[in-house]
Every structure is written in C-alpha cells, then in structure tokens.
Amino acid sequence: EAQVTQNPRYLITVTGKKLTVTCSQNMNHEYMSWYRQDPGLGLRQIYYSMNVEVTDKGDVPEGYKVSRKEKRNFPLILESPSPNQTSLYFCASSTSGRSTGELFFGEGSRLTVL
Amino acid sequence: AQKVTQAQTEISVVEKEDVTLDCVYETRDTTYYLFWYKQPPSGELVFLIRRNSFDEQNEISGRYSWNFQKSTSSFNFTITASQVVDSAVYFCALSEVYNFNKFYFGSGTKLNVKP
Numbered sequence A: 001e002a003q004v005t006q007n008p009r010y011l012i013t014v015t016g017k018k019l020t021v022t023c024s025q026n027m028n029h030e031y032m033s034w035y036r037q038d039p040g041l042g043l044r045q046i047y048y049s050m051n052v053e054v055t056d057k058g059d060v061p062e063g064y065k066v067s068r069k070e071k072r073n074f075p076l077i078l079e080s081p082s083p084n085q086t087s088l089y090f091c092a093s094s095t096s097g098r099s100t101g102e103l104f105f106g107e108g109s110r111l112t113v114l
Numbered sequence B: 001a002q003k004v005t006q007a008q009t010e011i012s013v014v015e016k017e018d019v020t021l022d023c024v025y026e027t028r029d030t031t032y033y034l035f036w037y038k039q040p041p042s043g044e045l046v047f048l049i050r051r052n053s054f055d056e057q058n059e060i061s062g063r064y065s066w067n068f069q070k071s072t073s074s075f076n077f078t079i080t081a082s083q084v085v086d087s088a089v090y091f092c093a094l095s096e097v098y099n100f101n102k103f104y105f106g107s108g109t110k111l112n113v114k115p
Helices: none
Strands: A004-007 A008-011 A018-024 A029-038 A042-051 A055-056 A075-076 A087-094 A104-106 A109-113 B010-014 B017-019 B032-039 B046-052 B059-061 B064-069 B074-079 B088-096 B103-105 B109-112
Touching: A004 A087, A008 A018, A018 A029, A018 A087, A029 B103, A042 B088, A042 B103, A109 B088, B010 B017, B010 B064, B032 B074, B046 B059, B046 B064, B074 B088
Parallel strands: A008 A109, B010 B109
Antiparallel strands: A004 A018, A018 A075, A029 A042, A029 A087, A042 A055, A087 A104, A087 A109, B017 B074, B032 B046, B032 B088, B059 B064, B064 B074, B088 B103, B088 B109
C-alpha cells in the first residue's frame, strides 16, 4: 500500500530535549516536505527536499533541521524544542519532482513541548 | 504576505443544502497551481483537486465543483446537496512555478453539515 509513515504520532516532551520525527514514503517520490498545522494559520511549510541531499527552507524553518540521506526518508529534527513548537506536524511527498504535484500526507504527529 | 485567503472560518449548513467555500489567492507568477485538500475529523489530509493556471475550465466531480477565475484570483469550491460526511476542514493551497517547491495553504474553512 502506497503511504507516508510518520513516527511518533503523539509525543510530549520538555523544553530543550532534542527529538526527531521520522517520515518515510514507499512511493519512490523525489519531493518531500514538512508542515506544521496551527489553529487559524492552516498549514505552513517548514522545509522541503527535491531529492537526496537537496533540502531548502520553507516559510517557518526556525528551530528545525532536516536531512535527506535516503530517498524514502526525511526526518524532522528539533534540536532544542520550545513550547512554541507545540503543533501538529505533517510530512508529505509528491508525485512530481516539484511541489506542483499532488501531495500525499502522513497521518500527522502531534507534538507537545512543556 | 498572505498568499491564500480563506475568509470563511467556519460554515454550518443543514444536510442537502449547497455550500460554497471561497478561496482567494495572490501570486506574481503567471504559472501556478491551485489545490483543494480535505481534512475530516480523523485528521488526515486528502487531496481533492489540482488546477493549473492555464486551465480556467470549471470542473465537476460528482457533488463537488470548482470555479477558477483568474480575473478575480479566486478558486471556489462548491458542494451540492451536502452530506454529513462532508463535514471537515477544507484547505485551499497554491504552488508557484517560479518560486517552485514552496507551498502555501490557506487557513482553512471548517464545514459543519448537520443532519
């Protein structure tokens, strides 16, 4: 089954404790991206990647890092989480080599930073 | 600057009513793509439609239809004869080719369809 898998789905952590949210897709997509969803703000793009070792900032990259060492994986790293990073996070991949294709989303990861 | 505006925060209708969700976008690019996604209460995001800037034809898919008007920079979504299962948050989104790989979502419209 074609899918985008995120882990963990739910996480409560404390300020400053590094964490990684993993994202994996099995559709051989080149384009992957991360979003955060906050009430009243919709989804905002954090980072995206056009291919292995090619990543770039979206609209709200501060406080986040990403890496793309393998085509299927695109982890989101919070080096020193803060309460304002409490949010619902979505990973997505695209049929197109760019963002212009349909996005396939993971189920979301709800993160709470205390 | 806001790229995609969904001014309707929440709409409530009674089943079988028609409802239109508004989307207004802003772009300097001549080539761009517009999308609608649905987020039901279960939380996943479901792709509904993609439309490129050169295709202004309206599209109909069952009870869903989309009206794209470049003159007003709008890409509105109409649900005909709404059903309870249509209750969800709907997001409009824009992707620009010149600023490719960046994706802009609106703030979403929550649709409540009551039986």
